[in-house]
Amino acid sequence: MPKVLVINYDKCVGCRTCMQACSAKKEGGINLAKSRRWVITSEIERLTFIPIGCQHCVSAPCAAICPVGAISRDEALARVIINQDACIGCRMCMAVCPFGCINFNTIDRKVFKCDLCDGDPICVRFCQHKALEYLEVDEQSVVKYTSAANKLAHILSKPSLIEAIPSN
Amino acid sequence: MSFGWAGQILKIDLSNRRSDTDSIEQYARSFIGGRGVSDKIIFEEVTRELSQFDPANIICFGPGVLTGTPSAGSSRLKVSAIGEGGFLRHAGLGGDIPRTIKLAGYDLITVQGRAEEPLYIYICNDQVQFRKASHLWGKDVYESQAIIRDEIGKSVDVMCIGPAGEKAVAFGSIHTGWGSAAGLGGLGGVMGSKNLKAIAVTGTRDIHIAKMTEFLEAAEQQRVSFANSEAAIQDMRLGQGWRLAYKWTTYGIGSKGNFESVPGLNDLVIPPMDDFANKYGVAPLVCGSCPVSHNYRYDVPGIGKGGAKCTGLHSVTATLWNKDWTLGFQAYNLINRYGMDVMAATSIIALLMELYAKGIISSKDTDGIPMVRGDKNAIINIIHKLGRQEGIGKLFKDGIVEGAKKLGRDCEQFVMAVKGQALQPYTFRVNKQFALATATNTKDMIDAVNIIAYGWQEAATPEIKQEYEKLAEKEYGVKETAFPYSYKGAAWPTAIEEGKVALGDMLGVCKWLITWFMTSSFEVPAKLFSLATGVSMTEDDLLFAAQKVITLERAINAIKGMRRKDDILPERFFSEPEPGGPYKGEKLEKGDFQSMLDAYYFLRGYNSDGVPTEETFHKYGLVKEWGKFAKNCSSEQKIPQKGNRQEPPQ
Numbered sequence: 001m002p003k004v005l006v007i008n009y010d011k012c013v014g015c016r017t018c019m020q021a022c023s024a025k026k027e028g029g030i031n032l033a034k035s036r037r038w039v040i041t042s043e044i045e046r047l048t049f050i051p052i053g054c055q056h057c058v059s060a061p062c063a064a065i066c067p068v069g070a071i072s073r074d075e076a077l078a079r080v081i082i083n084q085d086a087c088i089g090c091r092m093c094m095a096v097c098p099f100g101c102i103n104f105n106t107i108d109r110k111v112f113k114c115d116l117c118d119g120d121p122i123c124v125r126f127c128q129h130k131a132l133e134y135l136e137v138d139e140q141s142v143v144k145y146t147s148a149a150n151k152l153a154h155i156l157s158k159p160s161l162i163e164a165i166p167s168n
Numbered sequence: 169m170s171f172g173w174a175g176q177i178l179k180i181d182l183s184n185r186r187s188d189t190d191s192i193e194q195y196a197r198s199f200i201g202g203r204g205v206s207d208k209i210i211f212e213e214v215t216r217e218l219s220q221f222d223p224a225n226i227i228c229f230g231p232g233v234l235t236g237t238p239s240a241g242s243s244r245l246k247v248s249a250i251g252e253g254g255f256l257r258h259a260g261l262g263g264d265i266p267r268t269i270k271l272a273g274y275d276l277i278t279v280q281g282r283a284e285e286p287l288y289i290y291i292c293n294d295q296v297q298f299r300k301a302s303h304l305w306g307k308d309v310y311e312s313q314a315i316i317r318d319e320i321g322k323s324v325d326v327m328c329i330g331p332a333g334e335k336a337v338a339f340g341s342i343h344t345g346w347g348s349a350a351g352l353g354g355l356g357g358v359m360g361s362k363n364l365k366a367i368a369v370t371g372t373r374d375i376h377i378a379k380m381t382e383f384l385e386a387a388e389q390q391r392v393s394f395a396n397s398e399a400a401i402q403d404m405r406l407g408q409g410w411r412l413a414y415k416w417t418t419y420g421i422g423s424k425g426n427f428e429s430v431p432g433l434n435d436l437v438i439p440p441m442d443d444f445a446n447k448y449g450v451a452p453l454v455c456g457s458c459p460v461s462h463n464y465r466y467d468v469p470g471i472g473k474g475g476a477k478c479t480g481l482h483s484v485t486a487t488l489w490n491k492d493w494t495l496g497f498q499a500y501n502l503i504n505r506y507g508m509d510v511m512a513a514t515s516i517i518a519l520l521m522e523l524y525a526k527g528i529i530s531s532k533d534t535d536g537i538p539m540v541r542g543d544k545n546a547i548i549n550i551i552h553k554l555g556r557q558e559g560i561g562k563l564f565k566d567g568i569v570e571g572a573k574k575l576g577r578d579c580e581q582f583v584m585a586v587k588g589q590a591l592q593p594y595t596f597r598v599n600k601q602f603a604l605a606t607a608t609n610t611k612d613m614i615d616a617v618n619i620i621a622y623g624w625q626e627a628a629t630p631e632i633k634q635e636y637e638k639l640a641e642k643e644y645g646v647k648e649t650a651f652p653y654s655y656k657g658a659a660w661p662t663a664i665e666e667g668k669v670a671l672g673d674m675l676g677v678c679k680w681l682i683t684w685f686m687t688s689s690f691e692v693p694a695k696l697f698s699l700a701t702g703v704s705m706t707e708d709d710l711l712f713a714a715q716k717v718i719t720l721e722r723a724i725n726a727i728k729g730m731r732r733k734d735d736i737l738p739e740r741f742f743s744e745p746e747p748g749g750p751y752k753g754e755k756l757e758k759g760d761f762q763s764m765l766d767a768y769y770f771l772r773g774y775n776s777d778g779v780p781t782e783e784t785f786h787k788y789g790l791v792k793e794w795g796k797f798a799k800n801c802s803s804e805q806k807i808p809q810k811g812n813r814q815e816p817p818q
Contacts, residue, residue, distance in 0.1 A: 013454045013461055016264070020238040020457065024384060029374030030237060032271060047346070047451045047465055047473075125388055126238055128395050128459035 002078035004137045005114075005121060007051055012131035014039055014049035018123035022114075025122045036103065036114040037123055051131060053123075054101045054114040056080045062093035062102060078137075079116045087111060171378040172233050172701030173201065178274045178296070180289060182362050183223065183281030187296040192275045197703075198789065200710065202232035203258060203673035204717040205276055206248040207724065210256060211793060214724050215800065218250050220354060221336050221361035223282040225250050229261075229269065229327075229367070232676020236270030236375045236456075239387045239696045240394055240686075241678035243267045243456030247350040249358045252338045252512075252567055253588025256724045257353025258611045258673070262455030263345035265325040266676060271371025283363040288328070290320060292370040301365035306331055308505035309343040310474070316368050328366035329356040330507020335557045336361040338567040339512035339590070343504065347453035347463040347475020351509035352589060352611060354567075378702030386695055394459050394686045404460045404685040421625055422482050423593045425489055425541065426518040427584050427740060428747070441481070444493035453477075455678065462680055466497055474501040479614075482593050483514040489521065489542035499547050506555025515590035516564050516571065517550050519582055528577055535559040584738050586612070587730070596741045598751040599625065599652035604764050605662050607735040608778075610721045616666035619684055620644075621652040643688075653751065655760045659767035671714035716788035719773070719780050723793065727800045732778040735765055 019035035027034045037053035056079045063071040063080060070086035071093060073079070082093075087110040094102045094111060102113045114121075116134075124134045170192070177190045195205045206228035213226050227249040234242040245266035251257030269277060272293050279289075286301040299319075304312050313326040326344060333340030333356030340356030343349045350356070359365075377383045394400075448468045452461035453475045463477040476484075476497055484496040484503075503513045517539075523529040524539035531538040535553065537560075539546045553561030564571030569588050572579040584591050586606055592614055596603045605616035620643065624636040633650075640650035640657075648657030668683045668690065675693055682693060694707040722730075737756065745755040769776065773784030779801075785794040 013452045013458075015454045015456055015458050016267075017238050017457045017459075020236070020267075021384065024238060024377065024380060027374070028380060029376050030271075031372065031374045032267075033372035034374075046467075122384070126391065128240075128391055129461075 001136055001138075002076065003119075003134045004056070004078060004140065005053070005116065005124070006133045006135050006140045008131050008133065009048070009050060011129050012039065012049040012051055013129050014041060015129070017126045017128075018051065018132060021122045021126040025117065026112075034103075034105075036101075036112065038101070052099055052101055054080065055099060056114075056116070061096040061098065065092045065096045067092070077116055077119050080113075081115050082111060082113060084108075084110055084112075169376055171376050172237075172697065172703075174236075174270050174273050174275045174373075174375060176274050177205070177276040177278065178291065180277065180279045180296070181281045182279060182283040182287070182298075182364060185283070185287075185298045189274075196275075198713070199717060200233060200671075200674040200713050201275055202230040202235070202676050203246040203248060203670060204713065205674075206230040206246065206278075207256075207717050207720045209276075209278060210248060210250070211720050211724050212796070214250065214256075214727050216727060216729065218728075219254055220249075220251050220338065220358055222250075223362065224280065225358060225361075226278055226280045227355060227358050227362075229277040229279075230673075231266040231269050231275065232672075232674055233275075233697055234693065234700065235676030236267040237377065237387065237696070237700060238384070238457055239677070239693070240391050240459050241455070241457060241681040242676050243458070244673070244676050244678050245269065246673045247342060247353075247355045249353075249355055250728070251358060252352075252354035253569075255587055255728050255730060256610055256721055257355065257589070258615070259342070259350035259353045259355050260673070260679075261327060261342060261344055261348055261350040262678070263325065263327075263348040264456050265327050265344050265369060267456040268325045268369045268371040270375055271373055272369050273371070273373045277367065279359075279362065279364060279367075281362065286334075286363050286365055288316065288366040288368060289364070290324075290368045290370075293373055301363075304328075304365050305334055309507050310346070310505065312366060313344070316366055320368060320370070324368050324370050326366055326368045328507075329359045329364075330505060330555070332506045332508045332555050332557070333357050333360035334365070334507075335565070337508065337554070337557065337565055338570075338588075339509045341504075341507050341509045343507060345453065345475075346465050346473065347477065348455065349504065349509075352511065354509075354512075356507050377700050379699045383696060383699040386692065386699060390692045390696070391459050394681065397686055400685040401460055404462050404680055421595055421599075421622075422486055423595055424486050424747075426487075426515075426522040426582065427591070427593075427596070427738075428522055428744075439491055439493075441493055444497070448497070458678065458681075460681070460685075468494060468497055468501075471498045472501055472505075474504055476500045479592055480510040483510050487514045487518050487593050488547055490547065491542070492544075495544050495547065499551060502548065502551045502555070506551070508551075508555060509590070511592060512568065512590040513551060513554055515584060516554065516568050517547060519568065519572065519579075519584070520550065520560075521546070522582055523575070523579055528579060528582075529575060533560065533575060581739070584740065586737060587734050595746065595751065595754075596737055597746045597755045600655050600658045600756070600761075600764060601652060601662055603737055603741065603756055603761065604658055604768060605666065607737055607765070608662070608768060609666055610718075610725070615669045615679075616662050617684070618649060618661035618665050619688060620650050620661070624650045625652045653754060655757075655764045658764050659771055663768060663771045667711055667714040667718055670717050671710055674710075674714060674717065712788075716790065719784055719788055720790065720793065722772070722774065722778070722780050723785075723790075723797050726779045727797065730778070732765070732769075732776070735778055737761075 019032045022035040023031045040050045042048045060080045070083045089109040124132045179188045199205045199208045231245040243266045286305045288301040290297040309330040312328045316326050336357045338354045341349050341351045342356045448466045450465045450467050453463035454461045465475050467473045484499040520539040521541045537549050563574045572583045602613045605613035609616045620640050627633045637650045646657040648654040672679045690707045698704045741756045745753045
């Protein structure tokens with residue numbers, strides 16, 4: 001089963017190493033403006049860092065809107081990819097993406113976005129805070145549901161609760 | 169195309185509102201980058217008379233060669249200028265702005281002159297704008313950044329001063345983000361004296377790497393090796409406050425009050441910070457590219473938001489006889505907002521508290537505020553006075569030494585400072601290496617810590633202590649370098665470690681990761697440097713360049729008049745023993761201290777008065793620099809042609 005990019009939002013500390021590594025690998029030079037993922041700082045309520053990037057939607061609006069079929073889904077890697085040769089630079093995909101994660105190369109005049117580095121995302125390799133992971137989709141929630149179950153087990157095992165719960 | 173280096177130095181002339189660029193190439197091979205290039209530039213400008221607030225004083229903001237790359241912890245810059253006390257001062261700054269300066273295309277920014285009215289500078293790649301800052305004048309460091317970000321509109325990083333720096337307070341600091349500050353040395357005061365409120369930067373250019381694929385592989389391997397050092401990660405996270413200050417007091421590392429010897433109050437132990445942190449902690453604060461995080465942001469209702477970490481936490485508790493974390497955070501936050509150095513401000517308060525306790529001053533001297541130890545009223549009000557430069561605050565505008573002189577009544581003898589700069593709150597009576605480093609380092613002991621002796625002192629069990637002793641023998645061949653209380657084996661690690669920190673500052677890598685917690689080896693950074701720049705240099709080549717830079721710093725300070733007599737700690741450490749704790753009774757001995765200094769000078773290639781010799785200049789290839797140096801020291805300062813090399817003490 002192909003893997004998916006999982007973002008643990010509570011772990012991102014805003015170091016932006018992912019953006020440096022992404023642009024380095026994909027563009028040949030380190031430049032945050034050319035990264036395919038952005039870490040946005042939010043101070044609504046709490047200081048939070050949100051890594052935003054292509055979600056590789058199953059029914060991708062960008063693929064649907066493209067007038068020349070340059071955007072398609074690659075099921076082998078469960079990703080949405082852009083055929084750079086076919087792209088005409090109309091930017092309609094940028095307009096319809098609900099997450100704003102398609103970027104425009106002002107020199108080539110074509111769009112670009114995350115392509116999961118052909119199955120070995122470099123952003124994941126450089127994230128020491130474990131905010132970005134590349135997992136089988138059914139692994140995404142294992143840690144969380146295990147932790148939730150353990151908490152529940154801990155609460156349920158308290159003697160006062162055992163007495164209160166009817167045993168018939 | 170420039171590889172590794174961005175390629176340019178941005179030179180700003182505030183008097184004429186001009187900017188120019190210069191190539192980094194003329195400096196890169198000899199001085200590498202960051203602090204090294206700043207020192208060379210300052211050396212060329214320095215004169216005996218050049219002072220902290222002179223418009224001719226050049227302030228340098230130097231990211232390193234690796235800054236901006238994804239190598240671990242590569243988002244540091246060093247700010248350098250003639251600062252507090254009239255000597256060359258350095259302070260580190262992190263957050264995102266060092267990386268952004270490289271992405272804008274610059275390896276260094278220098279600022280000289282003085283603006284006619286308050287300004288801030290906005291740099292967007294090759295565009296440099298001088299913008300009015302009168303509406304920012306008087307605003308605290310967090311507000312100022314928020315207003316500038318709103319004004320500029322797009323993604324921008326800001327470093328700024330607070331009201332104290334604006335008033336050219338000698339210990340004014342520079343801040344970026346919520347938690348990073350160039351604190352020591354009064355570099356914020358330098359900016360304020362130039363009417364420069366802030367520098368804002370946007371950078372959307374490429375940093376080029378000579379061997380990109382190999383560089384990324386090596387950088388990833390370095391990160392994996394750091395990620396595997398779980399114990400080191402936990403230790404580094406202690407800077408976030410969890411149990412750190414408590415540990416220091418328990419193991420006899422931190423000091424109390426004004427480094428005092430006070431019967432009955434010697435058992436001051438700071439309670440663990442966990443409850444406070446659990447309640448009010450918000451999120452870790454990092455510098456760019458950091459794999460760990462050492463800082464934390466808090467949000468306390470009624471006080472506000474802000475970062476607080478590490479030594480500063482000790483300064484707002486044990487130094488002020490305070491055990492209340494909420495008060496400690498309030499003090500830390502307020503000092504930051506005014507844009508002052510936490511150690512400098514708390515040292516002044518600690519001094520006033522001791523003078524009051526001893527009846528040397530009364531509340532009349534402190535605007536009616538009784539300086540009772542640990543008292544909230546005293547702490548918070550003095551911070552306001554210092555930040556606003558009112559009343560007693562004005563007396564200390566030029567630093568703790570000048571303030572004490574103005575108080576008169578021999579208050580000066582109670583000042584705990586070296587060369588006009590406040591001390592880190594450590595046990596200088598106990599740790600001889602700290603004592604030597606504080607007396608001699610351009611910044612202070614934090615830039616020359618031998619982690620082996622520090623680790624030995626913190627070690628909870630004899631087994632862990634033995635590990636450090638084995639490490640000392642392996643690294644230095646001398647077991648005594650593991651013993652912080654030993655004069656023997658103290659000089660060499662001090663000389664070596666300060667070179668390593670200087671190298672870190674030339675590469676732009678964080679010293680907590682490399683020299684402190686994760687590794688003390690620069691083998692990987694040297695490899696990363698070579699892959700990034702295409703210039704092949706080994707760890708030894710780069711360490712040699714770092715030792716050259718340290719020599720140049722000493723030369724700058726020698727031109728400013730620094731001599732052996734200045735390389736000394738306050739009398740208290742020699743005459744009053746450690747009051748309690750595991751090292752009760754320990755103090756510095758004058759003869760032993762001077763012998764340790766002799767050994768350090770010998771290793772450094774200085775003469776007996778602490779001045780680098782011509783031979784030492786030549787050893788490092790500083791031939792042209794010797795020419796200027798010899799001319800700039802007047803005959804009364806007597807620079808000998810050959811060094812007075814002594815046999816190293818046994």
